[in-house]
Amino acid sequence: MADVQEAVGRELDRIAPVLDPLGDLFSSAGHELALVGGPVRDAMLGRAHNDLDFATSARPDDTERLLRSWSDAVWTMGRDFGTIGCRKGPWVVEVTTYRSESYDPASRKPSVDFGDTLEGDLGRRDFSVNAMAVALPRREFVDPYGGVVDLAHRLLRTPGRPEDSFSDDPLRMLRAARFAAQLGFAVDQGVVAAMSAMADRIDIVSAERIRDELVKLVLAPYPRAGLSLLVETGLAQRVLPELPALALERDEHHRHKDVYEHTLTVLEQSIDQEGRLADLTGGGPDLVSRLAALMHDVGKPRTRRFVEGGQVTFHHHDVVGAKLTRARLQALRFPTETIDAVSKLVELHLRFHGYGDGEWTDSAVRRYVRDAGDQLERLHVLTRADCTTRNQRKAERLRRTYDELEARIARLSEEEELAAMRPDLDGTQIMDALGIGPGPEVGKAYRFLLDLRLDHGPMGEDAARAALLDWWGRQA
Template sequence: MSVISLDNPRDSAERVVSELLRVPPAADELGRVFAAHGHLLHLVGGSVRDALLGRPTTGATGAGGAPADLDFATDARPERVLEITRGWAEATWEAGIAFGTVGLARRGLRFEITTYRSEAYDRQSRNPQVTYGDSLEADLSRRDFTVNAMAVSVPGHDFVDLFGGMADLARGVLRTPASPAASFDDDPLRILRAARFEATLGLTPVPELVEAMRARTERLAIVSPERIRDELRKLLLAADPVAGLERLVEIGVADIVLPEVAAMRMEIDEHHQHKDVYAHTLTVLRQAIALEEPGAPDEVLRWAALLHDIGKPRTRRHIPGGRVSFHHHEVVGRDMTRRRLAALHFPKDVTDAICRLVYLHLRFHGYGEGEWTDAAVRRYVHDAGPQLTRLHKLVRSDCTTRNRRKAAALSRTYDSLEERIADLAAREEIAAIRPELSGDDIMALLGLAPSRLVGQARAHMLEFRFECGLVGREAAEAELFRWAREHEVPIPDA
């Protein structure tokens, strides 16, 4: 992490301003609009923090090339913000107006302007109670962490750091502007956010912050699943998600938001015949990240790596000789994964992809020394579907043995499987295997209306495709008629 030196505070401030001058001119234009109407406008939050860290200033592009937000604080109320920016903004959105936030767009950039505010949860509510403030100082004091409680005026670029955020960045520590207890009582989600900043920026929470996190884990019960989900997704996409996850497990937060992960901390048996599943999982996650394309974190792969063994605690059985088995943990783990992601309101497509990987992560271990038939290889590709590339990475990451000879042998064996997949793909279409006869073909050939029988016939033809590959239309029809006779399905006269 590149942080500016504090040896010369004046030089540091000048360098901050220099970095912030890279903010798009539209931000200064917006500041002049507010000033002309008698209001103050300050750039706050991540843009200021990232300038100090030497990271690219937000506002250029976000994930996937989409424009990212520039966050501002103002003394103007939301209705006033809409009024004074009418004609300047090319688009506006009011989804957050109940929380004091107005969104604007201009020249491909997005701006979020939030009225000075304070917000706190009551003991029963899932939503913050928002009240407006009257000063920038009060607004900054109720922000989550000192590193996010700095501001720069626009267009003047006066730097405001009332709580030592710049010094905390230089020391690599995470603190709150107010007392940690008060901060987490105001918004318990900040407990998760602290772990995310540890994972994202490498900032270590100070001891009093950690103790407040630990003491208030139960407060997360009032936070909506969607907000918890969003923080966890950001944490998994961080530079070092393991650091954040270890913090959540250590302080007991994982027991609430990801109990299946915390449950993997199983005792190693006295003969050391199986690994600590939790430590193994974190290693798998690190190794999966190492296989990602540079600069392209893969959320589905990371979640699959984290959750692939969550079925082990429930399936652990002690067997003679001091050994331990986890039979069918991939099936149990898939179902547990689906329930957990559903509870967090994950999108269905993301959930389906992760569950497929969890379910299939053990399939390769039946490959042995390459004894699989071509039919088995086709099934492997078919069952993986669009997740095949991720499955390759997950399986390779799942090898955490310290025995170099064993690790090398497993790697060579998987190389062999990938080579066989490539060889089959060169000879036939296996990326999206389908029967050579469609459902319409089957109905026409057998004179059937849409029915369960058509589905059974198609399932048989898919199995035939797995076993025999591409055989041509004539041979496929002959197999369909053979199946029909075997199942006493009348065959129309040719």
């Protein structure tokens, strides 16, 4: 406990440039103010925050007036929920009026009622480890629901009855899974039971809010823990049904692997390789590659067939999976660029297995690069992660073969600039050579020259023009 107190003291001293003036400002105006939620929890875990959340007895109009007198910039988009935000130097601050919120059983949006006490405000928060506060300006620690004890036991528990908490805001059921993934905490069995019993309540929450929680979960350090909890409680069946569908019944001889467990392992192995994606991500977790790992086999349940001898096949599960992935991500309101990238990776994730022991021609390698496009590095990660065999000889053979493919890509890229793969003639040169104007014929000619480029590599303008004229003469 002494270590925790010391860590909290250091963090409070670090953020004193915000705590002290704001505490004095609100106190002088006759209002209570407290640092709350994640910043308090993470201070005890030794984690620093520059985004700070406060709760106050002041109503939004008073909060806005006080913050404008102190901060560099103020925003009020959250006013309807009692929240006023501001920036002061490197600090981002949100101050929210004490409140309680609840859901009408038929409504997707919470109703907000302002409260009058800090303890009442903390009681409406999702978990006890997020229901701690530091009252300002005197820096008094407030923990009415045993958050410190739960933090010590690495346990997620609601301040009151979980049924009441989840009834007030069903999204908290997803937050339980998200915090399990972010913090590596266990979830109280009473909370798990309530999540299972009330899973259908998540249906009233908007797709956008569900998406945001799933993104945070997938990007967390321990996504397997959160995803497993969603499957165990039945929530995944309602928000990401393709995941529990992977828990296929095995045939009696256990001749095919557990696709659900395989998927979670592929996700973890993909995360282990994210260092390769630093140029795309800046070094942080990569949502696209993690979603691709999570969704890469979702086509298997629909394509599973038992054949003679008890063998199981999943023909075309890559193509079917890409369609299912696109539909699910669209339903969750993901951005188009994310949907396109993840769907492409799912569709291409088996392509390498046609490489065999390296028999691909240079033309096939060029097409692999062309089809992957700007997702090539992520495709490398997904393909390598997709090897979960316990047969070490087989795993080593696959690794060596993919090493060889990457080496060939690197060699061809250096020789032919694969990343900028285009025909030897552009559209203007095609029209000049054929004596035609803009139109669909130019597109057909362009695709002919691109296929030629893929098959034979760079030809030079003269050879490409001769081939184009020969092709054109055979079109009549």
